[in-house]
Amino acid sequence: MHDAVTGRNQFETQVDVDIVAQFNSDRNDWHFGQEPAPAETIDFTSIVLHEIGHGLNYTSVLNYDAGSGGYGFDIDGNGQIDENERVPGPFARRIDERQTDGTLLSLVNENEFPNPSVKLGGALTSEQLFFTGNRSEEAAGQGNGPPRPKMYAPDGYDQGSSIAHLDENTYPFESANALMTPFAEQAETNRLPGPIVCGQLLDMGWPLGTGCEKYFQTLFAVSVQDANGQGGSRTLSWSERSNADIQEYIVDRRYFDGGFEEVKRVDASEVTGSTLTVEDLGLGAFTFRLRWVEGDGTEETSSERVRDTITVGEVGTTITDRDEQERGTVDVSWTVPPGTSSDFVYRVERREGEEGAFRPVGTVPQESDAGDEQTKQYTAERQTPGRYEYRVRAQDESGNAVTSTSRAVEIGFEGDVYALGPYPNPVRETASFDLTARESQSVTVEVYNTIGERVYRDQREVRAQDPSFLSIDASQWASGVYFLRLRGDGSVGQTKKMIVVQ
Incomplete structure (x- = not known):
């Protein structure tokens, strides 16, 4: 905060910390796990993230005393706010009070709100304070609340909570924007900043990572899944802003660690439900990204990358014969999805028992490019009685490989x-x-x-x-x-x- 108020790094010549937070180690109801907080516990991760948010200037330097409001920061540390220290900071500069006619007045407009003044104190307890800024307002518009982020400003000033938090009632328990509300309830788990906080940080000058950038792109929330059981195809899904003017969608694919290449381009009029299916990908580990062309000809690329692996179809095992020593013949079968290159070789691997290592027992080549789904088989003869697991590792000429899930088979025997x-x-x-x-x-x-x-x-x-x-x-x-x-x-x-x- 000190850096933000003064506009320069206060510790340029020494190593120091920028955020200090203290947490009550005597509490016995902290929840420290990765899973959501259970009943009657407070999620420690959510609280830490909340306090880090305050450390990133999510604090107002506004104060209230006996009906009078003011703002400033004790820069020289002498215990009082001097005249030249009555500066608002980046957060307070964006707090406006909504008037009865719907207009907004900035709290740092001293022509309207002298600093300090009773009028400013009235604004701090008006329940009508909003955060203004292009990005934060854009984020607020994605939800069902007011068009600007509403701040917590109850009619009874709450020291430590008023102003420097989003309004608790507007952004309730575990909603997308609840991380920076003033109260954490038991079992409440909030580990993402949400679109509004991302927008507020952006309006205050912070650069954002991909987790926040998605809220300000035309197209966001990209995901990938199997295309309704079509083993060699994948369906991309996404969300987009309601006012998006997209003329064309482009899907790029990266194969293992290679570069991106375009695999599909579709006119927007042919897309329904914000989904596209890419067919006949074949085997491999893939990364997908979406590009789109807007109405003015601008081309943009989603910051999100989605990954998926296509391996051979479910491995099947069948005991087809037994010899005079009770050894079994096991047929191992699997399917190869359409689009698979003939570069692949299939190594059948076997594990003995439940804890052994998988070891190769044989290989089967790919005879031709798989234009259609192909079925492969390997026969393992003279298998000693016992329990085995078989799997298939498919590897191309460059050493890229994918491995199937395993399939167990048990060759029985008489006696103990x-x-x-x-x-x-x-x-x-x-x-x-x-x-x-x-x-x-x-x-x-x-x-x-x-x-x-x-x-x-x-x-x-x-x-x-x-x-x-x-x-x-x-x-x-x-x-x-x-x-x-x-x-x-x-x-x-x-x-x-x-x-x-x-």
Whole structure:
């Protein structure tokens, strides 16, 4: 505020803070989470944002004492407002009182409101104060309230709340412009400045980011969604000002990290409902932006960018066959949306159990540009019993890639514990097995020779349906026949024969 009133940086030669705010750490009803504040709590984020707004000159330096109103700022810090310190600041300069005939008088017009004066005090408690400025009035016009932002000016002056807030009744609980109203109710969550505050900051000279700029463009609130189940197409939606004079709409698309290119241009007369669909985009990660041509030939571009990813259609898994060792054949299928380039290769990835990493098991090339939707398939043979998830990662020649959601499949087996192996058989040095348990349990692994001597024992924890690898060192065993016995918690067990050759 000091900088704004004096028109220069007060701390040019030293590092200092520009906004200081204090919050009551003794309160036990603060809500600190990212989700909306629940009942009987005060949203801390909303309060902090509110106070930052005051730190950005959203404060009036107007004062009231025994019916007399005035304005000024104690610049030299001597405890009183001297004659040369009776300056209003950027906020108060834009506060007007509406008269009974509808005209507006500025509170800093000393011909009308001497500073200080009883007349100015009457204005501060008139309930008829409004913020004026092209942008703030433009923002107010987007809502259902008065055409100018109405300020909080109750007939009983409220020190700390009057004037430096939007009117509580005009901009009620959690409405778009409620962040800078004087009172925060329990469970009220306001984390956006809203169009009016954005306009007021702009009128006071602040540059705005894209979150505020949208309120002052002809076209705003751009979004993107699937085009009614058409996998390779996307529909852009937007809002526009009621007095917009748009003659033509243009959609630009960026593919992954490339540059924007025009993909659609439509005459405004052909657009209904402020939506446009872009067809046959194919696979990829896309960023869209909207441009438009106004009636006077001016071309503008939305500050908003919307992103979406198109990946392969839903992955399907089907068990089509089982061999004599209970291993399954899994057919993995997916669809490729229209418009997909032949540059893409499809890598099928598999995860064992629920916590393992996805690893590639095979690839399928794109045979031609997908003018129509195509169906692809990969067959994974000799899959050990257990639970798996399959997904498809599509990658083009430049390394750009999109990955599908995963699809689970469970290859069942008889009994409580399953072991595939040993391999190789006969065994020379190491016997390997794939081990699966129906339920999470401790599995005992034992190996006996032909005279019943136990030559190996191990116990391991196995997760349900999560195939694991078992390796046994047989290099010190004599040549002959051995028996592997697997026993789970309370199960009868399974015995497998293996031959060791040294």
